[in-house]
Amino acid sequence: MRTGPAMMAILALAACVAEEPEVSGRTAFMANCSVCHGADGRGSLANGITMAPAAPDLTMLSANNGGVFPRDFVMSTIDGYSRGTHLRTPMPEFGAGDLGPTVIVENPDGTGTPVPAVLLALSEFIATLQE
Numbered sequence: 001m002r003t004g005p006a007m008m009a010i011l012a013l014a015a016c017v018a019e020e021p022e023v024s025g026r027t028a029f030m031a032n033c034s035v036c037h038g039a040d041g042r043g044s045l046a047n048g049i050t051m052a053p054a055a056p057d058l059t060m061l062s063a064n065n066g067g068v069f070p071r072d073f074v075m076s077t078i079d080g081y082s083r084g085t086h087l088r089t090p091m092p093e094f095g096a097g098d099l100g101p102t103v104i105v106e107n108p109d110g111t112g113t114p115v116p117a118v119l120l121a122l123s124e125f126i127a128t129l130q131e
């Protein structure tokens, strides 16, 4: 069989699908977060809706952290783990429900911590939004 352009396109597509992570951070963000943080993470909501307190701009997290994306802070904020000091936030504590299967993330000291895959995917998606 000759490998024509159509077959090449199908092979390229199959390669893309294979590389797609099991949990899509973008999909999870659009489903759970964009209602408050905006589809762009900037807190600009559709239809001019305002929220009090306003959801922070998620595109400035690295800039506000000396240029380093605060991955663990982001994951623990979503989880609700680090919410001790501002309990009156309207942001839901996503970790209160079952976040599903975990993956191991490597700590700076080389040890590993099991983290729900969806938290990691969300934090990786938010990392791509940084200015």
Ligand code: HEC
Pocket (backbone or CB within 6 Å): 028, 029, 032, 033, 034, 035, 036, 037, 053, 054, 055, 056, 057, 058, 061, 073, 074, 077, 078, 086, 089, 090, 091, 092, 094, 122
């Ligand atoms: C009901 C509205 C609402 C939803 C839904 C929501 N958030 Fe938030 N989020 C907030 C508000 C308000 C704050 C500011 C107060 C706080 O830090 O808890 C915040 C804070 C944050 C912060 C900390 C930002 C900073 O600069 O300190 C991160 C990160 C974040 N949200 C990510 C998410 C992600 C990811 C999701 C979806 C899984 C999500 N949020 C869903 C309202 C929301």
